[in-house]
Amino acid sequence: MDAGSPGSLAGLGVPLVGGQQYPVCVEHPQVIDPHDPLVERVRAICLGYPEAVEKESFGRPTFRAGKKVFIWVSASMDRPFSIVFKPDGDERLAHLEDERYFVPPYWGPAGWLAIDFDHPDTDWTELAELVDTSYRQVALKRQLSALDTRDSQPLV
Numbered sequence: 701m702d703a704g705s706p707g708s709l710a711g712l713g714v715p716l717v718g719g720q721q722y723p724v725c726v727e728h729p730q731v732i733d734p735h736d737p738l739v740e741r742v743r744a745i746c747l748g749y750p751e752a753v754e755k756e757s758f759g760r761p762t763f764r765a766g767k768k769v770f771i772w773v774s775a776s777m778d779r780p781f782s783i784v785f786k787p788d789g790d791e792r793l794a795h796l797e798d799e800r801y802f803v804p805p806y807w808g809p810a811g812w813l814a815i816d817f818d819h820p821d822t823d824w825t826e827l828a829e830l831v832d833t834s835y836r837q838v839a840l841k842r843q844l845s846a847l848d849t850r851d852s853q854p855l856v
Contacts, residue, residue, distance in 0.1 A: 715737060727760035732780040733775060739773055746771050749835050750846035767773050768838035772833055775804035781818030781829070784813065785834035787815060 732739060739761060746752055746763035753764050763771040772784035784804045787795055795801040795813055804814040817827055838843065 730759045733734050734761050736781075738781055741816065741824070742771070742773055742827075742831075745824075746835075749831075750839075750843045752835070757818065765835055765839040765843050770834040770838045772804075772807065775802070775807075775814035779814070779816060782816045783815045783830070784812050784814045785830045786837040787830070788833050788837070791833070823841050 734756070743754065743761065743763075747754065749765065749770075751766060752770075755762050755764060757769075757772075760772055760774040762769045762773070762845070770786065773782075774780040775782040775784050779802075782804075784807050789811070792811060792813065796803070799811050801815050806814060807814075815827070815830065816822075839847070
């Protein structure tokens with residue numbers, strides 16, 4: 701597509717890169733209010749892990765062990781009050797037999813699962829255990845060592 705053709709980004713102030721036009725930054729709509737009390741509760745659990753950091757990605761809070769994501773908040777626009785987590789391979793099928801768990805779009809084909817956390821009967825201890833398992837799937841050895849030297853109870 702040349703700069704003057706219909707549908708091009710000409711006139712939008714988008715710089716040319718190698719003769720092609722690319723948007724500098726595509727801003728994603730915020731999927732969920734990051735200050736919602738339920739999101740704050742998930743945040744408190746996730747940031748209790750060694751070297752855990754929060755970074756917004758695709759309009760969602762994500763929690764990372766270093767550079768690797770271990771929790772995505774908001775599996776989809778339809779289910780913003782959910783977490784996407786990486787289950788232990790041996791537990792994945794058992795989780796799928798429980799109707800509370802679902803295969804999220806985008807991450808599901810890679811083995812990730814999701815669960816909603818906005819129900820009044822949400823088991824926050826179970827949710828913390830899912831976060832713990834997901835963290836352990838992606839964390840570096842030094843992060844796991846730091847985790848294992850502290851109290852072994854999941855954060856709730």
